[in-house]
Amino acid sequence: MMLRRAVSRPLHNASNLAIRSRTSPLACQLQLGYLQQRRWFADKKSADPTPVVLPGSNTKSQDVPPVPKLETPITPSLEPKTPPSDATPQVPLTPDPKSAPPPRPTEAIVLPKQTHRVRNFFLSVTLLTLLGYAGGVYYALENDNFHDFFTEYIPFGEQIVLEAQDRQFRSRFPGAHPGSIPTPRHYASVTIPKRSGATWKISEKEDPNKAQLDRDGPYKSNKKEDEVKTVTPAAAATATVLSTKSTPEGKSAGDHLDDPAKDKRSTASLHGEKIAPAPVDHHDPIMHDLVKIINSVIEVINEHDTKKQFDHAIVSAKEEVKVVNEKIQELKAASTEPLADKLKEQEVEFTKVASGIVQTMEGQLLAVERKWREEFEKERDNLAESYRVKLKTELERSDALAEAKLKNELMEQALKLKREWYANLKERVEKERDGRLGKLKELAEDVEKLAEVTGVWAETLDSNLQTQHMHVALEAVKASVNDPKQPRPFVRELAALKEVSADDEVVKAAIASINPVAYQKGVSSPAQIIDRFRRVAVEVRKASLVPEDAGVFGHASSWVASKLLFRKSGLATTNDVEAILSRTETYLQEGDFDKAAREMNQLQGWAKTLAGDWLKEVRVLLEVQQAVEVISIQARLQSLRRE
């Protein structure tokens, strides 16, 4: 149907154009203009457009009615195909043939050019697309590859092709239910129920409510479903089809016969008051054809407005047909009985075949079920086996682990014992060693004590030696000091003494107290001192009477007067110079240098100045003597200390 429409649409357009041009000259002119325009555009390249314009337009305008004929070659293959497919007359598609007188277009009128570019463009585009679709559909029906391509990639291609196929199918099998062919949109969506798929359960008794996977059903695959869908709804129809096919000369079933009648009615209604076509309520195909022929004749008559002329003849023909039909009915009735028997036989046969098919199907189903069960069992066995293996390995592993743990514990215990044993051994060894070491320690202590004692002894010995050395040195010093051959330096002796005394503070202090002049130049001996005293005494006596701050006369007078003084002797009690001198002399004679020095120290003025040197000498001697005495005492003390 779609195909036809696609083909007819351009035709329609063309006819519409023609009608328009016919009805209104203006439209025609417009068309003319359009054509001219086109012409002009096309011929623009050629140098002289003007002379060509009119004839070109003329021809075009005159060709307006046969426009459909121009179009037809575009779909040449479709045209011949459609008429045979059309079981029903094509009458409605060519409406109003009477209102189709070709108009006389006004050729000479040259209208102002109106450009309908947009319209033309759309027209051409639609035309081209329509042609393209028509060609595509045709070729799709011819070529399978192209069919696939067309349905897949061209928009609406699939619908159009389907529609065309539907049309073809219906025209071939008018009995088929028109609604039976589903559009792809109405395909039931495939839904897989929740409990579908393989389960661990052993297949139970078939529950009609549950999904049955081992059977072919709509959920098995789309393809099969397709087939089922197409087949099942028209179950009754298929039966009839089959029957018709198996008995080609057989009489079609009841509802099949209804269709042509319906068609007839529809065509009749379309024609209005025209001669009614003969009713096709015939069971015989021969009659059918006859009626068809008559109907076509009627149509021709209707088209040609010569109803009245043929009316009579047609009515008579109809009657004839009716009579023939009746006769045929009778003949049929006569032959129905053997046919009925035959039918019954066939029915039985069919039922047998059907039962056989059912049985085979059941057998197949059972086989499939068995197969599934077997597979399931196998799977279960496999699973069980794998689980067993896993369990075994697990057990082995855990055993190994436990063993390892035990071993480790044993090792630990062994280590612990070993350690304890070591500790014990160590303790014992230590004890023994301590006993021996104790003895050794005692010995070492004794040795130490001995060492101490020896050290002490060595010290005492050393100190003894030192004191001895000291004594020797002291003796040497004493000897040098008391040497009558004076003055004589005794530095070496004193240094030796100092060395020997080491760090004896007392000795050091004693040596320090000695005037350096004494040991550098030596000390005067007592005899020398006494001798010197005599000389000093004379001088002192001379200056004994010199007054303080005396000049030449004072000194001279003292010198003269001193000659007149009486000599004193012994320890005089008075405190004059003469008495002091006599006391000093006495002390000196007694050998008491200390006292003598003290006496002489009492002098004053010139007398003391004169006795100064002597006094110094005596003091040095006294110092040295004292120091020597101190050192000797120290030495003695040291020697006493050691012992």
Next chain:
Amino acid sequence: MTTTTESSPSTSSQVVSRVSAPVSETLLNDKWDLCLSNAIIKSGLGLGFGIVFSVLLFKRRAFPAWVGLGFGAGRGYAECDASFKSAAGTRSVRA
């Protein structure tokens, strides 16, 4: 003093020591010696000058000789006195 003592050990005799060392007991004697010599020299010088003057200027008269002697002796005395007193700390004049 140190020099004398150093040289003394070799010569232990009294004389040597006395000569070499101006020890304290010989202080006054030395002063006297110095004074006397000084006085003699000065008075001699004065006398000499007086004599020369008397011969040259005063026609050999005696008084210039005496005056000269007096000047010399006086000078000697003064110096001696000063030396004694300086020793006592009253006067400090170098002879």
